[in-house]
Amino acid sequence: MANLLDLPVEVFQMITHDLVSSAIGNVTVPYQKSRINDVWKLRAVCRTFAAEIERNVFSQQPKESYYDCYVLRRLVMKRLPQYMMQVKRVPGNINEDFQARLQRMTSYILQKLDIKDEKQRADLMEKFYLCLGRIIDEYRLRHALWCNCGPSCFHVNQNQQNTELCVQDRFCSALMVEAHDVLAGVLAELSSTERDTFFGVLPFYIARTLGDTKSIDIILRYLETRPSPVQVALTNNDGIFCIQTIIYTTLASDSGTTAQTLLDYYKKNLPPPERHIYNGWVRSATNQRSTQNLHNLRAVLDFNPGGRTRILRETILTVCACGSHEDVQEVLKRVEDVDKGTVLNAPIFIAVRSGRIAAVQGCIQAGANVDLAVPSNIPTLHKDTITPLDVAMNRNDGYIAEVLIKAGATIPHISQWPGTRRVYKVLRKAVSERTKVKLPDLRKFQHMSLAERKDIQY
Numbered sequence: 164m165a166n167l168l169d170l171p172v173e174v175f176q177m178i179t180h181d182l183v184s185s186a187i188g189n190v191t192v193p194y195q196k197s198r199i200n201d202v203w204k205l206r207a208v209c210r211t212f213a214a215e216i217e218r219n220v221f222s223q224q225p226k227e228s229y230y231d232c233y234v235l236r237r238l239v240m241k242r243l244p245q246y247m248m249q250v251k252r253v254p255g256n257i258n259e260d261f262q263a264r265l266q267r268m269t270s271y272i273l274q275k276l277d278i279k280d281e282k283q284r285a286d287l288m289e290k291f292y293l294c295l296g297r298i299i300d301e302y303r304l305r306h307a308l309w310c311n312c313g314p315s316c317f318h319v320n321q322n323q324q325n326t327e328l329c330v331q332d333r334f335c336s337a338l339m340v341e342a343h344d345v346l347a348g349v350l351a352e353l354s355s356t357e358r359d360t361f362f363g364v365l366p367f368y369i370a371r372t373l374g375d376t377k378s379i380d381i382i383l384r385y386l387e388t389r390p391s392p393v394q395v396a397l398t399n400n401d402g403i404f405c406i407q408t409i410i411y412t413t414l415a416s417d418s419g420t421t422a423q424t425l426l427d428y429y430k431k432n433l434p435p436p437e438r439h440i441y442n443g444w445v446r447s448a449t450n451q452r453s454t455q456n457l458h459n460l461r462a463v464l465d466f467n468p469g470g471r472t473r474i475l476r477e478t479i480l481t482v483c484a485c486g487s488h489e490d491v492q493e494v495l496k497r498v499e500d501v502d503k504g505t506v507l508n509a510p511i512f513i514a515v516r517s518g519r520i521a522a523v524q525g526c527i528q529a530g531a532n533v534d535l536a537v538p539s540n541i542p543t544l545h546k547d548t549i550t551p552l553d554v555a556m557n558r559n560d561g562y563i564a565e566v567l568i569k570a571g572a573t574i575p576h577i578s579q580w581p582g583t584r585r586v587y588k589v590l591r592k593a594v595s596e597r598t599k600v601k602l603p604d605l606r607k608f609q610h611m612s613l614a615e616r617k618d619i620q621y
């Protein structure tokens with residue numbers, strides 16, 4: 164390779180240019196689509212060569228190349244900062260208006276932070292463009308970069324009547340590079356009527372994507388200084404700081420304390436959410452496979468505006484339907500008496516009807532009585548009171564019956580058993596283990612009269 168570098172610079176550049184163009188120019192031939200990949204790999208040869216290839220791929224290609232070639236698009240998306248800093252502002256290479264908008268945003272923040280050092284400048288730009296790639300959906304970004312809509316482009320011209328940077332773009336710039344002081348300054352200029360943001364990406368979403376809890380904090384502290392109706396307008400579903408949605412997403416996946424912070428703000432400053440919203444949060448915080456985000460479930464279960472618990476029958480229903488046994492235990496820890504309720508709302512009955520072993524186990528671990536007897540709502544059973552096992556038997560749910568029996572549930576006399584295979588098998592096995600009595604098999608049982616069944620003693 165030393166020989167290659169010995170070439171006069173112009174010749175070296177020409178060779179690289181030809182290499183890249185021939186690889187990109189032939190993309191219409193399917194098997195050659197990967198040639199750009201091969202050329203890209205040549206960057207490993209040496210740094211000069213790498214820089215030259217990158218410059219050729221990123222700065223010299225017309226928009227169409229990116230539309231035509233998937234591999235080229237991938238390269239840009241993977242190395243967005245490099246592309247954005249190298250692409251030449253030539254008509255036909257990039258959507259100029261969009262590029263101009265981004266440049267205004269970066270210039271603004273560089274100037275606000277008073278950054279003059281070249282290295283710091285480059286670092287900040289890199290941060291900005293990396294964030295851009297993370298917060299904006301790839302399809303939209305692709306359109307914004309290389310479309311041919313001109314000045315009418317939806318992604319470019321919203322709020323862009325003149326060259327003055329609108330308040331949303333300034334706010335976004337500060338958020339994207341986590342410039343907290345600038346952010347606090349711009350916040351005061353925002354008003355509730357201005358939902359329109361950069362690409363429709365909302366501030367909380369950007370901060371959350373970056374894991375920037377400080378920005379979320381700054382926004383919440385700012386909101387707290389506003390009169391109550393303004394806070395409500397800014398945080399409702401049409402507002403720029405739409406809080407219910409971000410709580411929902413945060414509860415589902417964040418390992419930190421962001422959900423707690425947001426819920427604390429909500430509790431203190433906003434009217435209590437509607438039941439279905441709260442229940443949606445609970446649903447989002449339950450996870451049947453992992454206990455990693457149990458702290459989020461705790462946060463939402465402890466959310467009690469005005470000191471009133473929000474844990475209702477539907478909360479238990481939700482957690483029994485979607486949660487792990489740890490989740491169920493967390494809810495029941497907050498229920499005064501786990502054995503209180505009817506066949507419709509006592510936790511153990513809800514769990515049994517959910518048909519989920521995890522739910523029943525959670526109840527048992529939380530100390531629920533497996534023999535809890537409540538007035539019956541199943542007329543066909545001819546019983547005044549029924550137990551969880553009765554319900555499981557009635558539902559022909561052998562798995563749940565087994566869990567209840569293992570936890571010590573009393574098994575009713577054989578004359579009360581259903582003649583369905585799965586449950587019968589479980590009950591018969593359990594009785595033979597408990598009493599060493601051999602009961603009739605299912606076929607024989609099915610042919611017995613009720614009187615005969617009642618005669619079986621054990």
Ligand SMILES: [Zn+2]
Pocket residue numbers: 306307310311312313315316317318
């Ligand atoms: Zn467009």
